Amino acid sequence: MSEIVLYDYWRSSASYRVRIALNLLGLPHSSVSVNLLDHSHRSEAHLQRNPQGLVPVLGVGEVMLTQSLAIIEYLAETQRSELLLPAAPLGRHRVRALSHAIAMDIHPICNMGVAAHVMQITGAGEEARGAWMRKFIGEGLHAFERMLDHPSTAAYCHGDGPTMADVCLVPQVYNAERWGVELASMPRVSAIAERCRALPAFAAAHPDAVKPA
Incomplete structure (x- = not known):
C-alpha cells in the first residue's frame, strides 16, 4: 500500500x-x-x-x-x-448494523457542532450540552446493549475477535465516560469495552496516547 x-x-x-x-x-x-x-x-x-x-x-x-x-x-x-468484517454475509450485516447504530445514530447528534448549536439556541451553556450528551449517548448505548443480546456476541461484539463494531464501540464508551453516562446497567458494553482496551491496538489509539503535547 x-x-x-x-x-x-x-x-x-x-x-x-x-x-x-x-x-x-x-x-x-x-x-x-x-x-x-x-x-x-x-x-x-x-x-x-x-x-x-x-x-x-x-x-x-x-x-x-x-x-x-x-x-x-x-x-x-x-x-x-x-479481522474487521466477517466473511459470512449475515456476520457482515450484523457487524455493520452494530457499527451503524453508533456511527449513524448516536454520533451525528452528539458531535461538537450539534452540541454547540444546542447551547446557542437554548442559552443554557454547559448544563444543556451535558444533558444532551447524557440523554442521547445513554439511550443509544442502552439500545446497543440490547443488540448484544444475541448468539453471535462472545468475547467481543461479534465473535471472539474485535471487528468494526468494537472499533466503533470503544470510542463511544470513552465519550460516555467523559460526559458522565451511567454504564453500570450495560454489563455487555462495559465488559467488551474493557476487553478491547487491554489490546495494544486499542491502547495505542486512545486519545490520551495521541494527544499533542
Missing part, C-alpha cells in the same frame, strides 16, 4: 475508530493533527482534502479517503482481512 497519512483530531470519535483499525491491521502511518478547536478543519487546505470539513481523512498516496466507516471497510477490503 502507498504511504498512509491520517489527518485527525485526538479527541474525535471518528478519528479514534480509524486509528484503532490501522493498528489492528498493522498498517504503518503518519499522523497530522487537525485542530477542531481553532477551526483548522475549515481551512482551505483541509477543505481540499475533505469538502465537508470533517475528520478523519486518510491519505493513501494521492488519494484522500473520508468517512470513518467507509475508510475502515476500504482498509478491510484492500488488506483482504476478515
Whole structure:
C-alpha cells in the first residue's frame, strides 16, 4: 500500500475508530493533527482534502479517503482481512448494523457542532450540552446493549475477535465516560469495552496516547 497519512483530531470519535483499525491491521502511518478547536478543519487546505470539513481523512498516496466507516471497510477490503468484517454475509450485516447504530445514530447528534448549536439556541451553556450528551449517548448505548443480546456476541461484539463494531464501540464508551453516562446497567458494553482496551491496538489509539503535547 502507498504511504498512509491520517489527518485527525485526538479527541474525535471518528478519528479514534480509524486509528484503532490501522493498528489492528498493522498498517504503518503518519499522523497530522487537525485542530477542531481553532477551526483548522475549515481551512482551505483541509477543505481540499475533505469538502465537508470533517475528520478523519486518510491519505493513501494521492488519494484522500473520508468517512470513518467507509475508510475502515476500504482498509478491510484492500488488506483482504476478515479481522474487521466477517466473511459470512449475515456476520457482515450484523457487524455493520452494530457499527451503524453508533456511527449513524448516536454520533451525528452528539458531535461538537450539534452540541454547540444546542447551547446557542437554548442559552443554557454547559448544563444543556451535558444533558444532551447524557440523554442521547445513554439511550443509544442502552439500545446497543440490547443488540448484544444475541448468539453471535462472545468475547467481543461479534465473535471472539474485535471487528468494526468494537472499533466503533470503544470510542463511544470513552465519550460516555467523559460526559458522565451511567454504564453500570450495560454489563455487555462495559465488559467488551474493557476487553478491547487491554489490546495494544486499542491502547495505542486512545486519545490520551495521541494527544499533542
